[in-house]
Amino acid sequence: MRNEDYMELKKVNQSDIFELQEVCKSSYSHIFADHWTENGLELYLEQEFGERRLKAELNNTNYEYFFICKHSKNIGFAKVNNKSSLKLSELANSELEKIYILPKYSGMGIGKIALTEIINRIQKKGKRLIFLCVIDSNKNAIAFYQKLGFEFHSKTRLEIPLFKEELKGMERMCLTLNQEKTA
Numbered sequence: 036m037r038n039e040d041y042m043e044l045k046k047v048n049q050s051d052i053f054e055l056q057e058v059c060k061s062s063y064s065h066i067f068a069d070h071w072t073e074n075g076l077e078l079y080l081e082q083e084f085g086e087r088r089l090k091a092e093l094n095n096t097n098y099e100y101f102f103i104c105k106h107s108k109n110i111g112f113a114k115v116n117n118k119s120s121l122k123l124s125e126l127a128n129s130e131l132e133k134i135y136i137l138p139k140y141s142g143m144g145i146g147k148i149a150l151t152e153i154i155n156r157i158q159k160k161g162k163r164l165i166f167l168c169v170i171d172s173n174k175n176a177i178a179f180y181q182k183l184g185f186e187f188h189s190k191t192r193l194e195i196p197l198f199k200e201e202l203k204g205m206e207r208m209c210l211t212l213n214q215e216k217t218a
Contacts, residue, residue: 042148044156047100047112049093052086055100058109059084062135070170075197103136103149110145111136113153117160128164129157150183158212165212171204185210 047055060080068076082088092098097118103111114133131153136146157165168191169176185208193203 041105042145043104043107044113044149044152045102045104045109047093047102049090051102052089052093054109055089055093055102055112056084056086058102058112059089059133059135062111062137063133065138066135070199070202072197072199075195078197079195101149101153103134103145105140105145110140111149113149115153115157117157117162127162128166129160129162131165131167146179147183154183154210154212163212164209166207166209168205168207170202171206172202177206177208180208183210 063080063084064076070076071079089100092114093100097116099115099117101113101115102109103113112133112135113131116130116132131150134146134150134153136149154165166188167180167185169180170193171177171190188207188209191205191207193205195203
């Protein structure tokens, strides 16, 4: 791997809470600031990335947060729920709840490398399926996930106050993981 392509996925722990909060809010805001009405963005950022919520999720073994790093700088994050309450099938599954990279680092292949590593880590846990939801009008993100093997599963809808109505449509996408054979 060339040095300029280097990306590291670093698991977040409790001592990283304030750095995580900063990365979450910054990367999400850069991408989705125009998706909200009134003060919806501020309310959502506090709900999803407030100190209380992040501490609780970092203490819950079902959740994993990862910093996406380039040259030791946190440029994004990912959140995985390894015990999703959504019953897509009888298979053991994980949900990629969030993956965001600061816009100035998009288009460099970092997202692909990060998501491939996340998929590998989930597979090593014995999960058989990973799923995610993406705004149905975000054709670039849908194409990105499709290139990594995710397939359309079903339609769903965001039910979040103050999120623009025309952007609430979602596609649920799934990736069936290969199970390594044990001898």
